[in-house]
Amino acid sequence: MDGVVQAWVTGWAVSRGAAAPEREPWGFTIDVGQLAHVSRHVFDALGDGVDEEAVRKVAGSVTGAGVWLKVFQDPEVVGGWLGEGWWVDPEPGFLMTVPLTAPAERPAAPDGYRMRTWTVGGVTRMLVAAPDGSLAARGQVAPTGVTAVFDQIVTVAAHRRRGLGSVVMRTLQAVAAATGAETGVLAGTPAGRGLYESLGWHVQAPLTSAKFVGPDAG
Template structure:
């Protein structure tokens, strides 16, 4: 999918309330404004198209703790490019897409005892599944930005997994995004969530490495 990284960045900043992305020669810089994530540099090349020289240059220019890199290549590869002070998530994430017109539909009813609530604020639609005791069972959100919609913060509490709740959340969000006019869904998935997304018609565009600068003397 052409422009998939830009689509993901554009929707992600809406979903998270981050600053509008700044275009860079190699991708995008996003100011997030949190202690654990001050900003992030997102490279727009995928897989073998990722330029080691550019990643090294950007990484070497980072001096403040709390800056992240998002590189669409395997962590075992990217980790060798980064110098002192970088923490690299050893688990490879993945950039995934789905054509919403052909995505799995139906199956949005919750099991007995659970409660579902859907609401939209500031261009973001959120789905909450509450357990019978009122605690969080599953959640997720989507930010449609025209022809694409980013799916974000999808999670199911450990005590409520393997009950189809993740599918309910995703199917509800997919239907909502399609109704808003989005044609393609985009997300950055974890290894734990990949099987769920693939079962709903999503496919992997590229692996994803997440790296955080901890400081030169991080120990």
């Protein structure tokens, strides 16, 4: 999919209430404004197209803690490009996409669970509450035109294997399709990849997440 990285960063910024992405020669910078996540640099090349020199140069210019890099290549590769002070998540993420179509009918949660969706600032959030009122599952989607970014999809461990993740994803897919979005985009974890693939999502590239913690962070 052409422009998949731009679609992801645009929707992610809307989903998280971050600043609009700023275009860079190598990708995008997003100001987030949190103590442990001040900003992030996202490279727009995928896989073998990632420029090692560009990653090294951007990483070498970072001196403040809380700055993240997002590189669409395997962590074992990217880790060797980064200098002292960088923490690299050893588990790869996955940039994934899916064609969006509205389901014939909205999915329903298992008996005893309560579902609710609401939209604020262009972001639709979904809650699935357990019978005792505690959180069972959640997720959100930010449509930004022909694409929509799915974000923060979580199923609490005690409520897994009950179809709640599928309920959340299918509900948000219906919401996004109703806005006219044609393609869904997300950055998934190894734990979530199986669910997404079972729902028709496809991996476009691995994703390395790295955070600058400073040379004296141990």
